[in-house]
Amino acid sequence: AGIRFIGPTPQQIDLMGDKVRARNFVEKAGFPVAPSAIEDDDPATFNARARQVALPLLIKPSAGGGGKGMRIVRDLAVLDAEIERARSEGQRYFGDGRLYVERYIESPRHIEVQVLGDGQGGVVHVFERECSVQRRFQKIVEETPSPALSPELREKICETAAGIARSLDYRNAGTVEFIFGQGGEFYFLEMNTRLQVEHPVTEEITGIDLVHEQLRIAAGETLGYDQRAVQSSGHAIEFRIYAEDAARGYTPTTGPILVLHPPTGDGVRWDSGVLQGGEVTSAFDPMIAKLIIRGADRNDAIRKADKALKDTVLLGCKTNTAFLRRLIAHPAFVSGDVHTGFLDANPQIAAEPELPAETLQVLLAAAAVSTRPMRDIADAVPDLHAAIGGWRN
Secondary structure, three states: OOOOOOOOOHHHHHHHHOHHHHHHHHHHOOOOOOOEEEHHHOHHHHHHHHHOOOOOEEEEEOOOOOOOOOEEEOOHHHHHHHHHHHHHHHHHHHOOOOEEEEEOOOOOEEEEEEEEEEOOOOEEEEEEEEEEEEEOOEEEEEEEOOOOOOHHHHHHHHHHHHHHHHHHOOEEEEEEEEEEOOOOOEEEEEEEOOOOOOHHHHHHHHOOOHHHHHHHHHOOOOOOOOHHHOOOOOEEEEEEEEOEEHHHOOEEOOEEOOEEEOOOOOOEEEEEOOOOOOEEOOOOOOEEEEEEEEEOOHHHHHHHHHHHHHHOEEEOOOOOHHHHHHHHHOHHHHHOOOOOOHHHHOHHHOOOOOOOHHHHHHHHHHHHHOOHHHHHHHHOOOHHHHHOOOOOO
16 A cells, blocks of 8 residues: 555564563573463463562553552451452453563662664664653653663663663664663663653754654664764653542542643744643543753753743643642752652552631632622622713713
8 A cells, every 4th residue: 555654564563562572582692581380371370470470560451551450468367369469450441351470679660771773783872761660560750861871770770671682683763661670770671662751852952853754664664773862961751630639539520721832942842632612521640741951961951841822821620730840859869869659658648738827818808709699799880870870971
């Protein structure tokens, strides 16, 4: 039909889309994976083998993604029940109830590496992204460079990702994700054979247009450059703007977009799927925009981010912008000392701060006078004046 697919080969998508097969491939290629038990190896002994993996455990659907169906187990007494819950969710979300269990790394970071391959032997990494700030195993903030990595660790984890891509003779853009332990150890998590939501931060620090590279590769071109040509400068942070109420357990919100004024300024990028006059409904994912900030360094990026979040105006539907401002003001975030359980360990960040009594009284008064009965009273013409009719002095 003369149509060329922009992306990896079907075989690469199929292999890396199955977490169990992907894990086995990576392990056989000599790259690090966490200790685990895989149901496909012998379904009859899966539960027994899972018990032999040291606690704590993380149960995952083989076909999973987005944190769905994942379960952390710290007590073997509940393992069987959690396996069945995970299986049920995997079947419901992905049509596949197969599972695997791996050792859960306590307070880990989630670090991923962007890769590009031309399918003709050319592969480079485009540095890493820190994705540790999450809720319900789903990312909220992504940044690059990772504040956790020394130059030596950065080279090691990025070259591991590139090595995995080379083992596949990978074609197009992809992301290799790792769990990173407090001691500097890291293990393969999964590979996403597509462009990620958070790819703009990589573009901001490298100047490489990843979408343009995808098109070139799909057209049959080679990369035309090697790893030495890929350089980075500055710091970039992406914030996922969600229509949700963080104080109510990150519950999705809906409503009309009455007013929308995105932030602007040097180093500010706004990628959005909504417009003023539109509506946020429950039919779609609650992420409605991405705010990407580029700074000279991490402190500069955080400073710019706070102003941009403050300047973001979206009326009619509650969003998480105020929550994000509280998050980036937290001392642990400022110092870069975060992990995937950071928000669970600090629930006060999600909680709405109490309003001062004076502010609350003003808001209540404003709300009261905007109601129809109060407007009718305020707009009513006194009987004496109404009796005058059209008479003028």
